[in-house]
Amino acid sequence: MIISTNWLADYVQLPGTVDDLVERLLMSGLNHESTTSVGDDTAVEIEVTSNRPDCLGHVGVAREAAVLFGRPLHVPDPRPLEAGGDAAQSITVEIHSPEICPCYVARVIRGVRVGPSPHWLVDRLATVGIASVNNVVDVTNYVMLESGQPLHAFDLAKIRGGRIVVRRAVDGEAFTAINHKTYALTERMCVIADAEGPVALAGVMGGAETEITVSTTDVLLESAQFAPLPVRAAARGLVLASGSSYRFERGPDPAMVEWSSRRAAALILEIAGGTLEHGRSVAGELACAPAMIRLAAERVGEILGIDVADARQRQILTALGFVEEPGKAPHDHRWRAPTWRRDCWREIDLVEEIARIEGYGRVPEDATIPARPSELSSRERTVRRADEVLVGAGLCEAMTRSVVTESLAAMPSPWGESEPLTISPPLVRGADRLRRSLLPSLLEARGGNVAVGVADADLFEIARAYIAWPGSQSAPASPVEEPLLLAVVVGGDFAHIKGLAEGVFTGLGVSGGAGGSAGAGPRLRYRPLDLEPFVRGRAAEVMLEQAGRPAERVAVMGEVSAAAVDRFGLAGPVVAAELRLDRLEFAVASELSLVKPSDFPAVQRDVNLVVDEAVAWGDVEDAIRLTAGDVLETCRLVQVWEDADRLGAGRKSFVVALTLRSGSGTLSGEEAGRVVDAVVAECGRRVAAVLRG
């Protein structure tokens, strides 16, 4: 809303400087956007919140200034001279949809001379950024900017059948607006029609056929109430927002319907001449039900934390136009809201009014609140431990969009086979699919870095994905599951990405690899995986196994396929992983159970186990851990060795370094030897391993 200070001064004596005015308005709810000199006038642009349509007119802003500066407000009382015929004879008004137009007032002025507006009018409109059209149209704009009530002037001679009908549009009905564009209307919109068809899109824009032109002599002046929804449907649906639609969407002061009609009639008579017919043609009843609000004086202090004296509360509310009604108790006040403040209907609304005018500067900033404990949730701790590991490993955290293009969304998700969910409108052009995995976005981000010459962008991201529940789920809270994912994309080989993933597992307190002694606690099991975008045979899924629960996938990882490297413009070998942090969250919540480090010496034993090349290390490790038991401190794979000449074709050897240590005494060489023998025997039994050398 742009205010002309000259114009404002018609209603209230302004303070010495514009800055003083702007500052007080700013601190009482009318935010300042800009101040610009226009000739001898000043244009002040203010931001009016959607609850304050009363300030979408100069009178309303002047009322605020009058209250803030303690000065009287002068609002004109237009009494245009009526002569000639009877308006109700000249035009009949019917409202077919009172729910979208409660009240319609028409006045008729005959014999006007349409022409240029006087300088004062042209200048005032110019200050607020409105171009002059002609004296009649300018008056309707002027009065709207004065009262906040939109008006419309029709060329009465073009209204067919002497009838105005306010009704819902018919689906597909055509309407040509003042901008000479034709629109197809819907039944959500409201039209002003004459005996034959629409002549205006109610509350939004007039029609081309009935607009005021230099040849117009008789004017039909409309002042009406239109409900917000049909006006918004038309303004947004047809992209036809106007000063009128903006105000009707927020609700002008009902009392201004009649005032504005008289005000505009008086101004038209003054500057365009003509004769105002007697009376008016009216349909409907003005929707105007000011609220009665009870205010307990102590409520103000309870909410604001400051004392505002009873008399001061009364002074503020009275100045704002609230009218006190006698209450039952001395401090129990009842107030009737002014017609222009339909946003005020509860006690809390009055408290805010008092606060706004009294000023929040009085609210102290040194009140104390009692101390209370707080701690990080297990989810928060999970996220932080995971990112500590990855930041420590040299990765940068990325943030990519939750909503992706169809082609990115097409990559299969490790977390569900249902189709991606879609949104409307798209987040950005072409991106309307909720992602089911972060990996495509992160691969794309790495590719974006390659494109700017950075080939080694090692990235991770922690975010949600969105998976549609399969149809048969038993009464889900939401049809959407939002797993919390950690995705990693780095350069390197499988061992590299597995190392990073294991680092995260360890950081979260989930034992990596084949954990601990068998049976106790959760275990992670690696299994081969065939899934885009990984190379077949060089990717794994990680299953979490917990007592009493079915195993579930908690991670996938692998080397990124040549096709994907190509598609995303990557360079060199790239590996990626995605972890379900939500499924790993339990671990940070579990208690640490510390193992006291043993003071007794450790014994090192290396074993070289020859196996068939198909045997997986994981099975060997399981056998070793299970057999060695508590004395096994570490079991480290030193080397995997294949040599057809020495080991035989189709054979390989695992060189394993075992560290054995007892917590209860020094382990003798014989004891260590027995453990190793047992390990070798078990490996022989399970995977046909043979001790070499």
Place this chain on the structure above:
Amino acid sequence: MTAVPLDSFRAELERLRADAESALSAATDDAALEVARVEFLGARSGRLKAIQKSLGGLAGADKPTGGKQFNEAKNAITASFEAARTRVLSSSGLQGESAIDVTLPGSPVRLGHLHPLTRTIRRVQEIMGRLGFESVDGPEVEDQWHNFEALAIPAEHPARDPLDNFYLAVARGADPLLLRSQTSTVQIRVMENRDPPLRIVSLGRVYRPDTADATHYPMFHQVEGLLVEPGITMAHLKSVLRLFASSFLGGDVHVRFRPSFFPFTEPSVEVDMEWGGRWVEMGGAGMVDPAVLEAVGYDPDTVSGFAFGLGVERIAARRYGVDDIRDFYRNDVRFLRQF
């Protein structure tokens, strides 16, 4: 006892200085350097020490001048000695077997970086955590109740317009679903499940249709605080925000309230904080609207509360001097590695 003349004291100093310069510049190895050090700077019988003793023989009035001259000479000789030592060490070092070029680069340790938005969020969480606020998170796909109705945004409210939200093609029965447009949804969820007193910070991604430009992005992050306890007033709100501002920005920062309008708070205010000598708008705040308290089953007559919201991108942009918030989502590591 006759006083030592100042002139002869000074002459002695000059001579010592000249001798030291020539001896030190002639020294080419550790041994020669050590001989020179003992001769001139030796703590027990060095020549400088000897002259220092003769300071006591100067006339009383000459002592300050003499002392000053002595200190100048001492500093000059010490500096010459250090220079000679550096020269000798570096020349001999290059000839030594195990010596290294200490100017060669170290083995690189690649440091990772948290995203600047995460850093900003963590900072807010840390400060609010000290004030007893727990961080909470919730679903991003939301229903009408949590995103609108419980927040006192009725069906006909413009904020619910399909063009102003990202609605999903699927619905839960007749209830349309959308990407949440604010994290207040999480506050509703927490209030529905917990009784006061309550102090939480909800945070995460939110979504609003906006054309991406330097100051807008259709996906962004919010941090919203909520406190509900008996007897809470706007003075508590202002005081907590001032504590927050002082911690976040450093120093004793004041906050300013300007009246505003949000459906779920009343009174509602814009919060300005003093930053770099100016009032900077940091976010919105207000007292939790009684309708919201009722919607979650609280009694507005026995508890009250306040809420505030901060735009993470805006704060981070200002804090780090980022002039285009799209940079936060470009994932260019040349940008990310600077944080």
